[in-house]
Amino acid sequence: MKADLEAPPVSREVEASAIQCREVCRSYGKLKVLSNLNLTVPQGHIYGLLGPSGCGKTTLLKCIVGTLKICRGHISVLGKPPAFPGHEVPGKMVGYMPQDLALYNEFTISDTLTFFGRIHGLSSKETRARMDFLVDFLDLPQKTKLVRNLSGGQKRRVSLGAALLQNPQLLILDEPTVGVDPVLRAKIWQHLVEIVKTGKVSVIITTHYIEEARQANVVGLMRNGRLLAEGEPETLMKHHSAATLEKAFLQLCETFDQVGSKHSAFPQGQQGVVLENSQSFESSRDESHPILGVGPGPIDMLPKYSADWKVRARHVMPKWRNIAALMIKTMKRMKRMPGSLCFQFLLPVIQISLMCLCIGGDPKGIQVAVVNNETSSDSFSKSLLSFLDNSSIQQVNLTHTEAFAGAYNGEYWGVIGFGKNFTSFLTKRMVKRLVTKEEVDGGSVHVWLDLTNRQVALMLQKKLADAFEEFIQFKLGSQSYMVSFPIKFEEPIYGSLNSDFTTFVTPGAVLSITFYLAVGLTALSFVIERKEGLMDRCWVAGVSSLETILAHLISQLFVISVQVVLLLILMLLVFKNPNEGSLVLVVALIVLQGITGISFGLVISSAIDDEQNANQAALGIFYPNLIVSGMLYTHAHTHTPTPTDTNTLPHTLPHTHSHTHTDTHTLPHTLPHTHSHIHTPNSIK
Ligand SMILES: Nc1ncnc2c1ncn2[C@@H]1O[C@H](COP(=O)(O)OP(=O)(O)OP(=O)(O)O)[C@@H](O)[C@H]1O
Numbered sequence: 001m002k003a004d005l006e007a008p009p010v011s012r013e014v015e016a017s018a019i020q021c022r023e024v025c026r027s028y029g030k031l032k033v034l035s036n037l038n039l040t041v042p043q044g045h046i047y048g049l050l051g052p053s054g055c056g057k058t059t060l061l062k063c064i065v066g067t068l069k070i071c072r073g074h075i076s077v078l079g080k081p082p083a084f085p086g087h088e089v090p091g092k093m094v095g096y097m098p099q100d101l102a103l104y105n106e107f108t109i110s111d112t113l114t115f116f117g118r119i120h121g122l123s124s125k126e127t128r129a130r131m132d133f134l135v136d137f138l139d140l141p142q143k144t145k146l147v148r149n150l151s152g153g154q155k156r157r158v159s160l161g162a163a164l165l166q167n168p169q170l171l172i173l174d175e176p177t178v179g180v181d182p183v184l185r186a187k188i189w190q191h192l193v194e195i196v197k198t199g200k201v202s203v204i205i206t207t208h209y210i211e212e213a214r215q216a217n218v219v220g221l222m223r224n225g226r227l228l229a230e231g232e233p234e235t236l237m238k239h240h241s242a243a244t245l246e247k248a249f250l251q252l253c254e255t256f257d258q259v260g261s262k263h264s265a266f267p268q269g270q271q272g273v274v275l276e277n278s279q280s281f282e283s284s285r286d287e288s289h290p291i292l293g294v295g296p297g298p299i300d301m302l303p304k305y306s307a308d309w310k311v312r313a314r315h316v317m318p319k320w321r322n323i324a325a326l327m328i329k330t331m332k333r334m335k336r337m338p339g340s341l342c343f344q345f346l347l348p349v350i351q352i353s354l355m356c357l358c359i360g361g362d363p364k365g366i367q368v369a370v371v372n373n374e375t376s377s378d379s380f381s382k383s384l385l386s387f388l389d390n391s392s393i394q395q396v397n398l399t400h401t402e403a404f405a406g407a408y409n410g411e412y413w414g415v416i417g418f419g420k421n422f423t424s425f426l427t428k429r430m431v432k433r434l435v436t437k438e439e440v441d442g443g444s445v446h447v448w449l450d451l452t453n454r455q456v457a458l459m460l461q462k463k464l465a466d467a468f469e470e471f472i473q474f475k476l477g478s479q480s481y482m483v484s485f486p487i488k489f490e491e492p493i494y495g496s497l498n499s500d501f502t503t504f505v506t507p508g509a510v511l512s513i514t515f516y517l518a519v520g521l522t523a524l525s526f527v528i529e530r531k532e533g534l535m536d537r538c539w540v541a542g543v544s545s546l547e548t549i550l551a552h553l554i555s556q557l558f559v560i561s562v563q564v565v566l567l568l569i570l571m572l573l574v575f576k577n578p579n580e581g582s583l584v585l586v587v588a589l590i591v592l593q594g595i596t597g598i599s600f601g602l603v604i605s606s607a608i609d610d611e612q613n614a615n616q617a618a619l620g621i622f623y624p625n626l627i628v629s630g631m632l633y634t635h636a637h638t639h640t641p642t643p644t645d646t647n648t649l650p651h652t653l654p655h656t657h658s659h660t661h662t663d664t665h666t667l668p669h670t671l672p673h674t675h676s677h678i679h680t681p682n683s684i685k
Helices: 057-065 109-119 124-137 152-164 182-197 210-215 233-239 245-263 309-316 320-336 338-358 380-386 400-408 422-431 437-442 454-482 501-531 534-540 545-574 583-607 611-628 643-662 666-670 672-676
Strands: 017-028 031-042 046-050 072-077 094-097 170-174 202-206 218-223 226-231 366-372 393-397 414-418 446-449
Touching (some): 017 057, 017 202, 031 057, 031 202, 031 218, 031 226, 046 057, 046 210, 057 072, 057 094, 057 170, 057 202, 057 534, 094 534, 109 124, 109 320, 152 170, 182 202, 182 210, 210 245, 218 245, 226 245, 233 245, 338 501, 338 545, 366 380, 366 400, 366 454, 380 454, 400 414, 414 454, 501 534, 501 545, 501 583, 501 611, 545 583
Parallel strands (some): 046 202, 046 218, 094 170, 170 202
Antiparallel strands (some): 218 226, 414 446
């Protein structure tokens, strides 16, 4: 990359240092973790960063590798700020071992190293050679062993191996020796000493074992978010007349506390951090510089960097190599978890099957009480009842009292009643021009419904109307129009006259399930990867956010495609749901819905840090999605006429006209039907 130096010539110190931190500040909300921190890691040196737990070491390392942004100050890593366009930090130049293990549990040791090798652009031969060396050097078990089955110490060593893999110019190791036995710890230090000897590799390492840091060329002692001292271990010890580095550190802390208490007094209980509202003790002296050590030049002495647009564009463009590495990773993980993969593929199919089997079909065996006061075997009432759909409606013949008692007890969904002169009154209604109120009443089927379940009640109404139409057709044949209901439902514009609720609800269910699964899987996979430090690790290895998103999108599209194929086979071939539109459009819509789900999952994962809350957020969107999918009735439902609507009118209207002409006779007979419904249970006579 070409960098234009706009400031005064770069000091030799900047050029000779692998890392330069100047007046670096970083806060988490109001919590000030790094406060005007200055640190220099000379090129070709091992820098031991020491400090108590919570003093900000990990935060500083994250700022150095660029996974955290600093609030103020300047950091230069191998000559440029981290994440500067065209700079390979993050990238191949830096090997980062985070404090968390940040390893894929479903990977073998070999998979892990191959994955990082791919991202760093190593050839398979180079990766294999490095792998053999690292397995031997780090005393790792068989390469084919799954990370999940390794001990804590072995996992840490694999993590260290991943950081050392590409022979980086800068190694950033966050507590690499925790849980490692003393012999191996000595071996690791020996290796670090070896690699820095060439002068081309620099190392910054944090450790809790202060004494092991004596092997470092330079140590930095950190406390409360700032560097107290920086220098060679021997010099530090000599300066404090201490026999060990630990004692020197103790003395430094005491000095810091004395000076600090005079000037600022950190609030009680806030050890390890500096609160923003506390007066820091550098107000009285230039505390931005360590007590001992190399004093860095002022911040305005640092070079200013710029990159031309071509470099910037190349920096932003996603690299296919990284996307491919991430996709291979996802596929490998899927392969290692066949159960989970099958579950992902089959979950929508299982959900839709359950829905088709359990929801929306016509209710069966609905018990209805029949009070028939006609006794003759060839009565109209018996004939009419024979047309009732017996698979759905189970008729129970009862007396008037038993029928209503049963209906009130919830044993029957309704009562159907016929008066004793039903046949003769109905005949009169069919043939006479004028009929009395008594004849209308007696010639009507009386129905009392239990409307507590709308679905069952609607079904009963429809079945009764259908039975009546069939009965009239049977009795009167071509003359049936005289008593038929003068509204004729023609072949529908869309759908079919006899389609069930399942047919209506399935498309909405398919879209909702596809959306919800994509939201859940995306949100969870990103939240978990980030929580386990895998995202940061990949980012430091040079994978950009865009590449991560693209790789996820492509892998997820594969899962969605399989889901869609299985869903369509099930819906169209097994459950015989009709599809009257274009199949291509159906597929496109489902896939688009999946992509919308992925996008929403990304939004959730960027706003939420833990799995449980991510799950809740994903679940929360399910119900609004269900409503907007059209499965449930909403008041906002409108229908905009389309050209097809206007075209159909001329065809259907003549039908209606011809009926109105002949139906003039039946109108007076049929209309009173409505009035006859206003009756009490005692009215069947
Ligand atoms: N994501 C975060 N949000 C809020 N506070 C945080 C976050 N990460 C770290 N902190 C706080 O910042 C402070 C410094 O944390 P950091 O992890 O840098 O310490 P450390 O020196 O590395 O500690 P250790 O040696 O125990 O790992 C701690 O008080 C910690 O609670």
